[in-house]
Amino acid sequence: NAGVTQTPKFQVLKTGQSMTLQCAQDMNHEYMSWYRQDPGMGLRLIHYSVGAGITDQGEVPNGYNVSRSTTEDFPLRLLSAAPSQTSVYFCASSYDVASLSYEQYFGPGTRLTVT
Amino acid sequence: AQKVTQAQTEISVVEKEDVTLDCVYETRDTTYYLFWYKQPPSGELVFLIRRNSFDEQNEISGRYSWNFQKSTSSFNFTITASQVVDSAVYFCALSESSAGSARQLTFGSGTQLTVLP
Numbered sequence: 715n716a717g718v719t720q721t722p723k724f725q726v727l728k729t730g731q732s733m734t735l736q737c738a739q740d741m742n743h744e745y746m747s748w749y750r751q752d753p754g755m756g757l758r759l760i761h762y763s764v765g766a767g768i769t770d771q772g773e774v775p776n777g778y779n780v781s782r783s784t785t786e787d788f789p790l791r792l793l794s795a796a797p798s799q800t801s802v803y804f805c806a807s808s809y810d811v812a813s814l815s816y817e818q819y820f821g822p823g824t825r826l827t828v829t
Numbered sequence: 830a831q832k833v834t835q836a837q838t839e840i841s842v843v844e845k846e847d848v849t850l851d852c853v854y855e856t857r858d859t860t861y862y863l864f865w866y867k868q869p870p871s872g873e874l875v876f877l878i879r880r881n882s883f884d885e886q887n888e889i890s891g892r893y894s895w896n897f898q899k900s901t902s903s904f905n906f907t908i909t910a911s912q913v914v915d916s917a918v919y920f921c922a923l924s925e926s927s928a929g930s931a932r933q934l935t936f937g938s939g940t941q942l943t944v945l946p
């Protein structure tokens with residue numbers, strides 16, 4: 715199993731550009747999520763999904779869109795990049811949808827810089 | 830709303846010293862789960878332990894041990910005889926389990942542990 719994969723690993727955008735961060739998992743997990751990590755702030759949840767066709771907002775959803783057309787894929791779209799979105803982005807998946815009682819498996823991260 | 834506080838931003842110890850990382854949480858749920866993750870300098874997040882709110886037994890895994898105390902809402906992590914390879918950022922996290930609670934994991938801000946040779 716590849717686990718959770720993310721592409722790209724690094725990305726530089728100009729303000730106003732849009733892009734999609736890709737995330738895929740091969741563990742048949744129903745729960746998937748996107749976090750951003752900023753210095754001194756831990757990881758903050760952007761959006762999450764409890765299954766194909768079902769998504770919901772997390773703590774910091776503004777400026778981001780998600781969709782979940784398949785169990786495997788959960789892309790994160792930046793609509794119009796801003797310098798405040800410079801961050802490291804992690805995708806994660808988990809077996810347990812009902813209670814998140816199981817650990818989340820994290821991808822390797824995408825380091826995004828917006829100039 | 831759930832909240833996790835890791836008051837120690839940075840800790841520096843000399844190899845072979847014991848070190849304890851503090852984690853204090855807030856939740857209104859009676860059923861919840863606590864986690865510790867490690868983020869080494871390479872950047873990936875590594876799961877260390879999960880504990881549910883009904884199990885207050887302390888756990889030991891090699892040089893790692895965890896102390897869960899509901900009375901003080903704390904879930905502290907101790908590394909015994911620290912090694913340079915333990916240098917990393919350590920995150921404590923919380924998820925709630927009641928019906929209607931958000932399906933999300935709330936992280937603390939992390940503690941940067943540096944173990945000096």
